[in-house]
Amino acid sequence: MSAAVYRATGVARGLETAGAWLLGALWILPLAYALWTAFHPGEFSTRFVLAAPLTLANFAKAWAAAPFARYFVNTVILCTMILAMQLLLCTLAAYAFARFEFPGRTIAFALVLVQLMVTPDVLIVENYRTMSALGLRDTIVAIGLPYVASAFGIFLLRQTFKTVPKELDEAARVEGCSPLQVLWKVYVPLARPVYLAYALVSVSYHWNNFLWPLIITNSVESRPLTVGLQVFSGTDQGIDWSIITAATLLTTAPLLIGFLLFQRQFVQSFMRAGIK
């Protein structure tokens, strides 16, 4: 199944193609259904007739019914802030692990890897207490801070930095570069594809994150889109599915459009992030 000689032929091939397409149709069905409902008037939300008129009214109603513009701004600030800080902190830490000998390095690395298992998502009760003590409750900073020192990012970049030939490093030092200059001029440029991969994974994770933001925010000023969507569809709206699906598509649109445009990069990034 990995090479030409083991490819299905004849009837088997037809069956496999049919199976693959059936599964694909099933997988795209919820999104297709949401698109149908959102772009048609309410009375057509469960009636599938080709003559149904298209409309943008559901989107207009959803946009007017809740402060989605503010939620968009909050989410963009959140994702940008997290990513910028992650890139900085993870780069420095990964550089330390990859190229410096210091006492406690092994144990420190093991302590970093703990976060791969025990993600901030499960430590909600204590992190809420910490944020309250720091006076950060209901701020965008509080949503992002627990995720900034990302074990995944440190691990990924450390593996990448370790593949950089030591000779390049030494050559730069002979030229008189300080360790930070070496990092900036040698390591960071060579790791560019990994940075891109990590950025896409990080942005899609934090754009979609929900439980922790739900807990730590309670005002329009700090809520990200996911929480805003839940507040909107859970309480403000009765059960007007056309408007709820319009709001749902609205909140996911930037990510979805970005994904469709940069599909190849997205998929390759996730691949690269997984291989390590």
Place this chain on the structure above:
Amino acid sequence: MTRTAQWLYGWLLLLPAAALLALFTHYPAAATAWHSFFSTPKGTRPPAYVGIDNYAQLVDDPIFWQSLSNNLWYAAGTIPLSIALALLMAAWVNGKLVGRGLLRLAYFTPTVLPMIAVANIWLFFYTPEYGLVEKIGSALGFAAHNWLGSKNTALGCLMAVAVWKEAGFFMIFYLAALQQISPQLAEAAAIEGASRWYFFRRVTFPLLMPTTLFVLVNAVINAFRLVDHIVVMTRGGPDNATELLLYYIYEIGFRFWDTAYAAALTMVLLTVLALVALGQFWFLDRRVHYQ
């Protein structure tokens, strides 16, 4: 560079990340253990040391046991199914099927959508009377059924959403691994007369073992970590049938504000995750082939 300089640079570079990790991962894990032995502060009354009272409460709490058993069923149902589907998808997309670019897109799209948003769509699917599931059911002549409102089907409905959301994500890792397997292996096996299934079972699948382990660990963590859809679709109901451990912690900690009991519950979750980590090392030691 001198040894001292190496030490100094190493620690200084590590410091910012280490400080934040300590504050938001190691400290809260330790604090959870500590607070689980105290009572919840109420008004002006400070927390008091209560020994193992919180754990005793936990042992006597039928909802806790149900959430744990629900979570185990949820894991047992979603993990094998999503991994098997992921492998199948990867094999298909890796082959020369018609329109494989579109298929890859279809399989992968759920991964980039927020769980909270897709839960809204699926909620609509499962709605009594109007929902698509109900429409298809009635068209095929099945009796009306409240899918999310019935104790017997609610957890299954949530599992379907989780499998749908995750299979495409895991597919990517299998796809990457499949692309790294040398085609010469298949040629050699074909010359030896190995059947297609035999080749998959004895060559491809063992070579994919590191990927399977990676995916498996991620799947297990997600089964205990991702409860967004429960907030939207069932809120743990009906009659606690969809209560998962983390959602129960959320309810106890942030709707009943019983932080001490929530700490004891979190310790159970941390224990589960620690067992996964230990299992991973044990498995790595004995079973996984590396190329």
